Amino acid sequence: MxxxxxxxxxxxxxxxxxxxxxxxxxxxxxxxxxxxxxxxxxxxxxxxxxxxxxxxxxxxxxxxxxxxxxxxxxxxxxxxxxxxxEGRLVDDLVPDGKARLPEAVLDGVERFFGELLRVPDGALPPVPADWPSNGDTTAFALLLLDGVRAIRARADAAVEGLYQELRVPADPGRLLAERAAGLSARPFRLLHADIHRKNMILTERAGVVFLDWELALWGDPVYDLADHLHKTGYARADRERVRAGWERVAPADCRVGLREDAAYYAAYEEMKSAVVDTVRWGRRIALAATAAERRALAEELRGKLLRGGRHWGGGMPVRPEGIERAAVRWLGGEG
Structure with missing residues (x-):
């Protein structure tokens, strides 16, 4: 070759x-x-x-x-x-999260987590000296929050204007940082950290194959489960099936405090999504070809701001028409 x-x-x-x-x-x-x-x-x-x-x-x-x-x-x-x-993206099989996924996909996810949770740390590349110590889930959660703070802080004048008009605070992770001290200690594991429908391919011979390892981390295994559930948007029955499957394959010391801490990381994902997608959806709204497309995107972004705002103490987000106007005003000249 x-x-x-x-x-x-x-x-x-x-x-x-x-x-x-x-x-x-x-x-x-x-x-x-x-x-x-x-x-x-x-x-x-x-x-x-x-x-x-x-x-x-x-x-x-x-x-x-x-x-x-x-x-x-x-x-x-x-x-x-x-x-x-060779195969079909899971997103092409069932893209909207309302219908049940094939059993082969759910079985594949369970098997995958079982293998991932048992990769020995000695097999992995070294981590930086300042990376959180093994088992320090609070430090790991604060590292995640620092990443969102960095995204929020690097806004240029246009993006900052949009953030302010849509009421995204300068430190959207402040309340979650206060809660991070209550996380249970768990041994760190290899995390894929980006498992969603477009990174899973259902094949005829190998079952589900998991793509895109560029964001893999060494950290709290409960975060990987919560991140996956957030990004994949399962139907309710499938969501519980995946959660129960993770519990079946996870070592006992990884399951400590699972329910409470998975809820914490789910809140983090909603907060991060609101910060990131204010920019991504804002640009899509500004460039939308039709009024109907702009309105649909604005309604989606409003939902993200509503869910994310619960975790930074925000009130009711700006109405869709206000989101449309703000996106066009601040980002309409980009691209």
Whole structure:
């Protein structure tokens, strides 16, 4: 396999598969299809990062079966080549969270968490010296909150104007920081930290394969469950099935304080979503082609602000028409 030739071919390719931080291009080779994964244009960082994705995939290969195989990693230029996973995105199967997912998906999620929770820490790349100590869930939660504070603080004048008009406070995590001291201590584990419908592919032979390891972390395993439940938007019965499956496969010391602390991390995810999506949805509203599209997006953003605002002490958010006007006023000149 001529990796650099595949990289150049991927760069020249006009279309790419979805990805916020990466471009993903399927290419056919004599050995079968591969996925060439290259960094996308400088997307705003909205998430914590700990390790290079290739280092994670290489480390977990003996322990986690439901992942793409890393075939090549290159640093200059930066790109990876993975096996191409044939199948259907779970988001294409049931995108809206109202209908039940196939049993094969739910079984795959349970099996995946069981494998993930048993990856030995000695197999993983080292963490920085200032990373929270193993088991210090409070420090881990505060690290997550610092990431949201950084997103909020780096707003330029236009985004700051939108934040202020939509009543997103300068420190949206203040109340959650006060609650973080009450989290139960649990041993840290490898976290995928971005498991959702568009990162899961249902295959005929391997079951569910889990993609996009660029945001993997070393931290509180209960956060990984809560993050997954938030981002995946299961129907209620499936949500309880996944939660119960996690409890079945998790070691006893990882289950301490599960219900209370999963609720804390769910609150964190709602707060973070409101901060991040004020910008993302605001830009979508400003660029929307029709009045109907603008209104639908504004109603979605209002729902996010309502849910997130509960955790920073906010009142009723701005009405949809006010959100539309604010987005166009502050972000209408972007892009």
């Amino acid at each position: 001529d990796a650099l030739a595949l990289y150049e071919k991927a760069r020249a390719h006009e279309g790419s598969l979805a990805g916020f931080y990466h471009h993903n291009v399927r290419l056919d080779t004599d050995a079968g299809p591969v996925l060439v994964r290259t960094p996308g244009p400088a997307a705003e960082e909205m998430d914590l990062r700990l390790w290079p994705e290739a280092a994670v995939l290489e480390a977990i290969r003996p322990y986690v079966t439901q992942v793409p195989r890393l075939l090549h990693a290159h640093t200059d230029p930066e790109f990876q080549i993975h096996t191409f996973v």
